[in-house]
Amino acid sequence: MELKRTLVAVLLVIGLSPVAMAQDLDTEKAIERYRQMLKADPWSNPGLLDVDRGETLWATPRGPKNVSLEQCDLGKGPGKVDGAFAELPRYFADADRVMDVETRILWCMEKLQGFNRADLIKSPHPSGGQPVKELGAMATYVANKSSGMKFAAKLDQPKERETVALGQALFNRRSGPFDFACTTCHAETGKRIRLQGLPFLSNPEEARKVIGEWPAYRVSSTHVMTMQHRLVDCFWQMRMPPLELGSDVSVALIAYLAKTAEGGEINAPALKR
Ligand code: HEC
Numbered sequence: 001m002e003l004k005r006t007l008v009a010v011l012l013v014i015g016l017s018p019v020a021m022a023q024d025l026d027t028e029k030a031i032e033r034y035r036q037m038l039k040a041d042p043w044s045n046p047g048l049l050d051v052d053r054g055e056t057l058w059a060t061p062r063g064p065k066n067v068s069l070e071q072c073d074l075g076k077g078p079g080k081v082d083g084a085f086a087e088l089p090r091y092f093a094d095a096d097r098v099m100d101v102e103t104r105i106l107w108c109m110e111k112l113q114g115f116n117r118a119d120l121i122k123s124p125h126p127s128g129g130q131p132v133k134e135l136g137a138m139a140t141y142v143a144n145k146s147s148g149m150k151f152a153a154k155l156d157q158p159k160e161r162e163t164v165a166l167g168q169a170l171f172n173r174r175s176g177p178f179d180f181a182c183t184t185c186h187a188e189t190g191k192r193i194r195l196q197g198l199p200f201l202s203n204p205e206e207a208r209k210v211i212g213e214w215p216a217y218r219v220s221s222t223h224v225m226t227m228q229h230r231l232v233d234c235f236w237q238m239r240m241p242p243l244e245l246g247s248d249v250s251v252a253l254i255a256y257l258a259k260t261a262e263g264g265e266i267n268a269p270a271l272k273r
Contacts, residue, residue, distance in 0.1 A: 028195055031273065038219075038271045047140060047217030047269030050132050050224045054141025057134050063113025072108035074101070074142060085146035086266055089255040091159045098163040100254040102139045102228045103246040109135065117246075124245045125229040132215070132224040135245075139226050140215040143268035150265055151212060153258045160255070163248075167256025170249060171202060180238040182253075196273065201257060208264025211257050216272040224269055227254055 038044055058069045058081070074084035075092070089100040095107055109115045126132055132140065155164050171182040185191065186201040200206040215226040225233075228245050231253055235243040243250050 031195060035271065035273070045217055045269065045271055046222075047215070047224045047271070048144075050137045050140045050215075050217075051144045051269065052141075053131075054137035054139070054144075058138050058141060063109065063115045065112065065114040067112055069105070069108050069112060069138070071112060072105070074104055081142055081145045083146055083149055085143045085268075086149040086152050088153055089155070089160075089163070089251060089258060090153060091157050098160050098251055098255060099246075100227070100251050100258075101142055102135060102226055103251055105135055105138050105142070106246045121245045125226070125232060126223050128221040128223075130223060132226065132229075136215065136224060136226045136229065140224050140269050143215055143266065146266045147268055148266065150263050151208075151258055151261050153255070153262070155255060155259050163252050163255045164259045166248070167252035167254070167259075170253055171256055176238050176240040178239055182234065185234075185237075202260060204260050204262070207257060207261040211261035212264045212266040213268060213270030213272070215268055216270045218272045220273055225272070227257075 042048075058072075061068050071078045073079075073092075073094070074081060075087055075090050076082075076084045085101055088104070089098050091098045092104065092107075097103075099107065106117065106120055109120060110117045120135065124133060124135060126136070131137075155161065171186075174181040174184070183202065185193070185198045187203075188198075189200045189203070189206065191198040191200075199210050201210075214230060215224050216230075217223070218225045228243075228250055231250060232243045235241075
C-alpha cells in the first residue's frame, strides 16, 4: 500500500497520470494494430531514410581532415561495416576502452576526421520533430547492416567483463532524487506507464525481443532515436544528471543490455510507438 502510494505520488511528480495507466485495453489493441500495419510494410519505416543518410555521411570526406569514415574500424577491420554492430560493444585496443557503436563512431569522428569531441557531445540528440543527428544517422546505418543477425558481442575480455559488471550494478542501483534504479521500471513483466510497455530488461527473454530494435524510429517524436538517446531519456525520467554520450556509464549500461539480449535478433531501425 505504502509502495503504491509512493509510486502514484512519484508518477504525479514526473507528469505521468496514474489514471492514464489504466487506459482501456481497446486503445492498446488499436495501437498494436497500428504497429502491425507499419511493420507489414517495411518501406513505410521513415527510419530507413536515416539509414541511407548515414551511409552517405559515412562515405563522405568530412571534418577538418576532410576524410571519410571508411577507415573507421568498428571491430572487424577498417571499413568493415557488415555484421560489426552484432559484435558491439567490444574492447578497442587503440582507444584502450570498451565502446558501443555510437561511442566508437564518436571516437572515429574525433581521431580520423578531426572533429572536436566537446562539440559533438554538446547536444548529440535531436529534439522532437528534428531528424536524428549525423552521428546517430551513421549509427543507424551501421546497426542496419547487422539486421537479421543475432547479438553476439563476446564481452569476455577482462575489461569487457568489468564493463558489463558495472552496467549490471548501475542497472540495479537506486540513485538520484527519486531513488530510482532501472529496475524500478524495468524488472517486472507486463508493467507499463500509460500505453508504454516497460520491458523486463534484466530478463534475457524480454531483452532479446527489444534491444535489437534500437536505433528505432519513434513515431511519437517523428525521428530515429538511438540507444544512447533512449538512455538519456530514461536518465531524465530518473532525474539523474544528464547522461553524456560516450561516457563510461552509458557504455556500461549498453554493454549490460547487449549481454542480456545475447542471441536476440537485430532488427534496426525498428518502429516504436
Ligand atoms: C521512471 C521509469 C523508468 C526508469 C527508472 C527507467 N526507464 Fe527505461 N523506459 C521507460 C519508459 C517509459 C520507456 C518506454 C518509452 C516508450 O515506449 O516510448 C523506457 C524504455 C526503455 C528502453 C527501450 C525498451 C523497448 O521497449 O525497446 C530501454 C532499453 C530502457 N528503457 C533502458 C533503461 C535503463 C538502462 C534504465 C536505467 C538507467 C531505465 N531504462 C530506467 C521508463 C523508465
